[in-house]
Amino acid sequence: MKTIKKQFNVYSLEELKALDTEAYEVAIQNVREDYTETQIDFFYQDMEETMKGFADTFNISITDYSFGIYHNSYVNVNIDDYMDLDNGEKKDLVKKANNLQYEDCSFTGVTTDEYITDYFKENEVTYNDLHKHLEDVLHVAVRNFTNDLENELEDDTNILDYAIDGDFEFLEDGRIYY
Incomplete structure (x- = not known):
């Protein structure tokens, strides 16, 4: 049997x-x-749940x-079931859509819901145009969501905070020491 010991010098980012x-x-x-590998995948899952919650609502x-x-991101929706609703149900959904501007995290309870509520803060809907918004809102929400993730990833301060909070240490060539 051989015992081999290897010594590494590890460094903080600074x-x-x-x-x-x-x-x-x-x-x-x-x-x-x-x-990207550990955090963004969770955000993707949250956004998928938000989209499903919105679609169900x-x-x-x-x-x-x-x-x-x-x-490139896209979301294709089918609004046929919405169009088949009676007038009273459509009016209730118009009211629900316009009340979203006053709500936070109303679909899943996580912050990705805000990408949809933000849309309705900027776009008041009516009975005559809600169907058009239902075709657009998820596309706009996903675009804003991915833009925010890209900005977070490119923000050195955010990455530095993540490294510090995670107590990352590095080998002298820059590889993360696990």
């Missing part, structure tokens, strides 16, 4: 920055990748969608 700026840049990129169906950071 220490690495003072030691080697190129390794520091590699470390920042590695933290961005970790953030407004009697529409999501037929297809795709979204992600640095990709």
Whole structure:
């Protein structure tokens, strides 16, 4: 049997920055990748649940969608079930849509719901145009959601805070030490 011991020098981001700026840049990129792999996937799941909650509330169906950071995003909806509602039910949904501007997290209880409520803060709907908004709101919400994620990922302060909060340590070449 052989016992092999290997010694590593590990650094905080600040220490690495003072030691080697190129390794520091590699470390920042590695933290961005970790953030993408561990955090953004949770945000995606939250947004999917928000979209489903909205669709259920407004009697529409999501037929297809795709979204992600640095990709074209889309949401296709079918509003036929909404259109088949009687006038009283449609009026109730108009009232619900216009009241969303006063609510937070009303579909799933998580912050991604705000991408939809924000839409209705900017767009008051009527009985005659709610169907048009139902076709647009998820597209706008997903676009704003992915833009925010991209901005978070590009924000060095956010990435530095994530690294500090996670007590990340780095090898001298910038790789994360686990």
